[in-house]
Amino acid sequence: MTKKITKICCIGAGYVGGPTMSVIAQKCPDIKVTVVDLNQARINAWNDPDTNNIPVYEPGLPEVVAEARGRNLFFSTKVDEAIAEAEMIFISVNTPTKTYGTGKGMAADLKYIELCARQIARVSTTDKIIVEKSTLPVRTAEAVKSILQNTGNGVQFQILSNPEFLAEGTAIEDLHAPDRILIGGDPTEEGQEALNALVDVYANWVPRERILTTNLWSSELSKLTANAFLAQRVSSINALSELCEHTGADISEVARSIGTDSRIGPKFLNASVGFGGSCFQKDILNLVYIARSYGLQQVADYWEQVIIMNDHQKRRFGNKIVKTLYNTVSGKKIAFLGWAFKKDTNDTRESPAIFVADDLLNEEANVSVYDPKVSESQVLGDLNYLHTRPESKNSELITIFDNAYDCCKGAHAIAIMTEWDEFKTYDWEKIYNNMTKPAFVFDGRNVVDRKKLLQIGFKVYTIGK
Ligand code: ADP
Structure with a gap:
């Protein structure tokens, strides 16, 4: 019983x-x-x-x-x-x-x-x-x-x-x-x-029909597989975003076009600066490790590409900022809007913002950060955890703000790292007026109205466009 x-x-x-x-x-x-x-x-x-x-x-x-x-x-x-x-x-x-x-x-x-x-x-x-x-x-x-x-x-x-x-x-x-x-x-x-x-x-x-039962191993492997498939979709669309930038295709249009195919479906097709979170990378690495430990080299290599693509996408975004700002960001203020790995969470584990910031700090940029739910100690803790440079250097180069307008004041460029809804409704004209010119926006999440920003006078880079 x-x-x-x-x-x-x-x-x-x-x-x-x-x-x-x-x-x-x-x-x-x-x-x-x-x-x-x-x-x-x-x-x-x-x-x-x-x-x-x-x-x-x-x-x-x-x-x-x-x-x-x-x-x-x-x-x-x-x-x-x-x-x-x-x-x-x-x-x-x-x-x-x-x-x-x-x-x-x-x-x-x-x-x-x-x-x-x-x-x-x-x-x-x-x-x-x-x-x-x-x-x-x-x-x-x-x-x-x-x-x-x-x-x-x-x-x-x-x-x-x-x-x-x-x-x-x-x-x-x-x-x-x-x-x-x-x-x-x-x-x-x-x-x-x-x-x-x-x-x-x-x-x-x-409802009982939604409760699936399996043996132990299938259940454990299903979790890794679900996350691997989801991350793979992100890396797939991100891989194509780079091709779009070179061919004149628009990744949003491509995503919409393929998403209407009921076999593919519309979800998880947003191109971005890369996936983060505590699970995707960890679970795929686990899958790769398990496959290798059974000698399944091709299986391991196949899934490892999802991570390699994601690392490339993060690095590419940072490089784009440096290259666009005339090949140097040394001493320039780059404002990060968003630090969490996605909107509506205060979780920052494996957030792309950490890695892009780290690359920009290597270039001696001054990075200012505003995220509606992430504290200063969290941002510094994330960077210090990488051990790229002394903690004192991180504290010197990073400044945290409690509102976006101050964060962007005097900045050479804005990098949108998280898709928080509030970023869409900002007074972008006011932000523009207070920035160093030419004022750049690098939209890593495709959140802001590109046309409107271009009209205001921003130079805008959106992934996959
Ligand atoms: P997740 O995203 O998987 O929930 P977290 O890191 O947010 O992971 O939470 C895991 C929690 O487990 C941490 O708060 C940690 O302190 C706690 N924890 C780890 N080991 C033990 C333990 N032996 N006994 C009690 N709590 C533990």
């Missing part, structure tokens, strides 16, 4: 764990959901009385937290306590690309997952269902299982894979009405019981 879940614990209060658990708690008032994290500051922020101060910016999330927090949604640093009382434990910790040893720059670092598994093994005295929520390489469940099944204390663990498909910026919409929920489990009777227990949780608000 399927066990009814009454207590859930989620380890990791980040961009995945936080919003996902908030929605589970909102939709399942009978289940107590406790989200734990080692990071005290992060937990404090999740518990801030003003839900606008929670650490993850997502439209609609403050309202969901306000509804469920304190009722059946709790945020805490008492990891052991939450593990001990839960019947179901989601693992939603970070799995960054390894920065050392074998697989450096490619493989996922499973250190945090392993630590979680060991912690669960240590404190559990009752049977548990463990749910992998973080994006993981194929067969990670095997490692987790082997740690949990060798505790010798008789406690039974079932491992499920339940990858998250939410998109940052629309996380709440995606969680409320997902295209599908994917759950992988063992084909054994116990495995299927565990799987059904999780199906029942989602069935509180997701």
Whole structure:
């Protein structure tokens, strides 16, 4: 018989764990959901009385937290306590690309997952269902299982894979009405019981026909594949954007033309300065690493091209700025509008803005930055993390502004790095009047009205035009 879940614990209060658990708690008032994290500051922020101060910016999330927090949604640093009382434990910790040893720059670092598994093994005295929520390489469940099944204390663990498909910026919409929920489990009777227990949780608000079940490995690989396909579409359109610039074709027209083919579809065809975010690059690198480790060279090379193209697109954008500004940006002010990897999120991981800024700083530009949701410490932290130059040099060359008009004042050029809606409605005439002439705009996201800007007097570069 399927066990009814009454207590859930989620380890990791980040961009995945936080919003996902908030929605589970909102939709399942009978289940107590406790989200734990080692990071005290992060937990404090999740518990801030003003839900606008929670650490993850997502439209609609403050309202969901306000509804469920304190009722059946709790945020805490008492990891052991939450593990001990839960019947179901989601693992939603970070799995960054390894920065050392074998697989450096490619493989996922499973250190945090392993630590979680060991912690669960240590404190559990009752049977548990463990749910992998973080994006993981194929067969990670095997490692987790082997740690949990060798505790010798008789406690039974079932491992499920339940990858998250939410998109940052629309996380709440995606969680409320997902295209599908994917759950992988063992084909054994116990495995299927565990799987059904999780199906029942989602069935509180997701139609059953949208809940897909597979074996563990298919579920793990499906997540990597979904992200690889999405990133591949971006790299494909970006590859063609460069060809457009040389041939007189317009990438927006090409995208519209092919997007009407129902086999291709209109989504994810916007040419841009490149994709970012914590998942696409990491997941593809994982896929490449796994393929190589099985000796599948052609498969690995095929997917690696998606990353190579993306790196090229970022570099090409920075080069275009330098070249257009008469081959030197030394001492010039370049204003960045946007730093987040996409609109409606404060997440900056792998954001193209970081890499373009880094290239421009190498050219001794003065980069000023305005992003409606990203703080100064975040911008500097992102650059310092690259270790390209001393931190003091980054602080000297980067200036953060809290509004776009001041950010652009006196600038030689504006680089639009994120597609925030507000950029469309600015008084571009006012911005133009306060800039150094000729005033350039490099639109990395195809957000502003090119014609209007040209009329005002800007020199405009739009990707793929
Ligand atoms: P994601 O985008 O996958 O949610 P984040 O980095 O935003 O990734 O969140 C992962 C969270 O997991 C971090 O807040 C980190 O502090 C937390 N974490 C990592 N390891 C552990 C652990 N062993 N116990 C509790 N929390 C952990």
